[in-house]
Amino acid sequence: MKKFSxxxxxxxxxxxxxxxxxxxxxxxxxxxxxDQDESVESEEEETEESVIPELMQQLEEEESRREMxxxxxxxxxxxxxxxxxxxxxxxxxxxxxxxxxxxxxxLLEERTDEEARAELEEIRIYMSVNEMxxxxxxxxxxxxxxxxxxxxxxxxYNESSYxxxxxxxxxxxxMPEEENGNLETFNLxxxxxxxxxxxxxxxxxxxxxxxxxxGEENDNHSEIIEEMVGEINLSxxxxxxxxxxxxxxxxxxxxxxxxxxxxxxxxxxxxVHFYWDRIEKEETDEE
Numbered sequence: 001m002k003k004f005s006x007x008x009x010x011x012x013x014x015x016x017x018x019x020x021x022x023x024x025x026x027x028x029x030x031x032x033x034x035d036q037d038e039s040v041e042s043e044e045e046e047t048e049e050s051v052i053p054e055l056m057q058q059l060e061e062e063e064s065r066r067e068m069x070x071x072x073x074x075x076x077x078x079x080x081x082x083x084x085x086x087x088x089x090x091x092x093x094x095x096x097x098x099x100x101x102x103x104x105x106x107l108l109e110e111r112t113d114e115e116a117r118a119e120l121e122e123i124r125i126y127m128s129v130n131e132m133x134x135x136x137x138x139x140x141x142x143x144x145x146x147x148x149x150x151x152x153x154x155x156x157y158n159e160s161s162y163x164x165x166x167x168x169x170x171x172x173x174x175m176p177e178e179e180n181g182n183l184e185t186f187n188l189x190x191x192x193x194x195x196x197x198x199x200x201x202x203x204x205x206x207x208x209x210x211x212x213x214x215g216e217e218n219d220n221h222s223e224i225i226e227e228m229v230g231e232i233n234l235s236x237x238x239x240x241x242x243x244x245x246x247x248x249x250x251x252x253x254x255x256x257x258x259x260x261x262x263x264x265x266x267x268x269x270x271x272v273h274f275y276w277d278r279i280e281k282e283e284t285d286e287e
Contacts (some may be wrong), residue, residue, distance in 0.1 A: 066132070071163025076127040078142065079157040080174075082106075088148075092120040092127070129160045129168040131240035131276060139172065139236075150174050155271065170274035171264075172236040181268025183229055188247070191260035198260075201225055214251060234265045234272045244276065 075093035087104040099117040102110045111119065126145035129138060139156045143149075151174070159169030188201035190212075199212030201221075208221040232246045247263065248255050262275035 066130070067128075069164065070166055073124060073128055074161050074163055076124065076129075076158065076160040078127060080143075080148065080153045081155045081157075082152060083154045090120060090127075090146075092117075092124060127158060127160060129158055129170060129240075131168060131244070134237050134239050135170050135172050135272070135274065136176070136236040138170070139174070167277040168240065168275070170240065171271065172273070173271050176236045177269035180234070180265075180270045180272075183226065183265065183267055185264075185266040186225055186229060187262075187264045189260070189262045190253075190258055192257050193259045194257065201228075229265065234263075236270070236272060240274045240276060243272075243274070 074095055076090075077092075078088075078090040080088045084105070086106045088106055088108055089100065089102050089104075091098055091100040093099070099114070099120055100110075100112050101108065101116045101119065102112075123142075123145045126141050138158065140150065142158060143153070143156075153174035155171060156174050157169070157171040159167065161167040183203070184205065186201065186203040188199070190199045192198070197212055199214055200210070201214075202209050203222065203225040208225050210221045210224065228247070228250055231250055232243065234243055243263075244261055245255060248258065248261075259278050260276070264273040265271070
């Protein structure tokens with residue numbers, strides 16, 4: 001009887017002990033895997049946390065350098081269009097001594113000269129067009145400074161000029177869609193410091209045309225432009241610098257060769273237009 005009881009105890013207890021040990025081993029293994037996963041995630045987060053501030057610092061340093069090269073802003077022009085045919089226009093120009101705040105079909109009280117100048121100078125710092133910043137970010141910064149609601153505006157346009165005679169501008173939808181949709185019209189114009197003839201690309205539902213040395217080997221200009229637009233990403237979420245560089249890289253042109261760059265793409269859902277005039281056109285023509 002005692003022998004049978006001992007056997008019974010062994011039969012019952014051993015599986016329990018084995019199961020408990022197995023569970024403990026599995027728990028330890030799971031804990032080790034969890035610790036390893038958390039360690040990897042932690043390392044990735046630390047890498048991201050260290051890289052992002054570094055990139056932001058580089059961006060800020062580049063912005064500061066370019067702003068020093070440009071000098072102070074000498075003028076800016078802001079225009080906001082509403083679906084109700086209402087327009088609000090802000091014009092600030094030191095050289096021409098023009099200071100205006102006006103509206104078309106709007107309720108804004110119009111102001112000019114010294115009355116407008118004080119208000120325009122107060123918000124001037126938020127009106128600077130910088131090729132290193134995303135277009136939508138600059139729009140939101142400007143609207144916030146003027147206490148305008150983004151949701152009511154259909155299109156937003158801003159242009160600013162500087163002491164070194166550079167001019168930058170852009171125009172976008174206030175509330176862009178995530179997808180651009182089909183391309184409806186496209187225009188690209190480039191002028192060069194050395195080459196006399198500019199390059200012009202134009203595209204619409206009626207056809208396409210390329211003026212300049214590019215595309216001479218292919219008469220199907222619609223195909224050339226459609227392929228180029230398909231390879232680049234034109235979006236209000238991106239900066240002038242990045243989008244311009246993508247186009248120039250596609251066309252195999254060095255950015256240092258270009259004195260004037262203007263691209264306008266009107267898609268089914270979105271509008272993206274920006275330009276960068278690095279020197280005065282009058283000086284280019286004289287040369």
